[in-house]
Amino acid sequence: MSYENVKNELVQAKSMEDVLSLIDRGAPGWVLGFVSGFSPDYQFLADNWNKVCEKNGVSPTQLVIVRTLESNDEEIKKIYDLFAAVLTSSGFLVRRIVDIHICGSCKLALPSQGYYETIVQNKEQGSEFNIPETWSSKCSSC
Numbered sequence: 226m227s228y229e230n231v232k233n234e235l236v237q238a239k240s241m242e243d244v245l246s247l248i249d250r251g252a253p254g255w256v257l258g259f260v261s262g263f264s265p266d267y268q269f270l271a272d273n274w275n276k277v278c279e280k281n282g283v284s285p286t287q288l289v290i291v292r293t294l295e296s297n298d299e300e301i302k303k304i305y306d307l308f309a310a311v312l313t314s315s316g317f318l319v320r321r322i323v324d325i326h327i328c329g330s331c332k333l334a335l336p337s338q339g340y341y342e343t344i345v346q347n348k349e350q351g352s353e354f355n356i357p358e359t360w361s362s363k364c365s366s367c
């Protein structure tokens with residue numbers, strides 16, 4: 226589908242189901258899965274998500290795990306950006322698979338090891354929040 230086609234169909238979408246079906250057709254294989262939320266070890270990620278939702282006047286729904294947010298193809302990149310914006314404004318949080326690790330026990334989202342390290346770096350620059358001392362593939366309570 227071209228970006229124009231996607232945009233035109235999006236205007237006509239009447240429900241979230243319509244939008245999700247359009248995403249399936251407009252970016253096949255882009256959405257890898259849905260997760261209900263973040264591990265309690267990373268409350269600040271949920272807090273940030275809540276802030277975005279508050280600004281948009283919606284409630285948090287689900288994390289959407291996507292393959293990527295980048296493309297060398299400008300048309301595809303525009304389609305990704307459009308879908309990400311629509312999902313975000315509806316209470317979803319779009320995250321790249323490379324940034325997310327799913328706890329094998331409770332199935333909630335943890336940062337991947339790479340993303341954890343990015344968080345730690347940012348934290349050293351003065352961000353205020355609590356995170357586990359080391360990265361783990363499951364929650365501290367699991």
Ligand SMILES: [Zn+2]
Nearest residue numbers: 328331364367
């Ligand atoms: Zn867990």
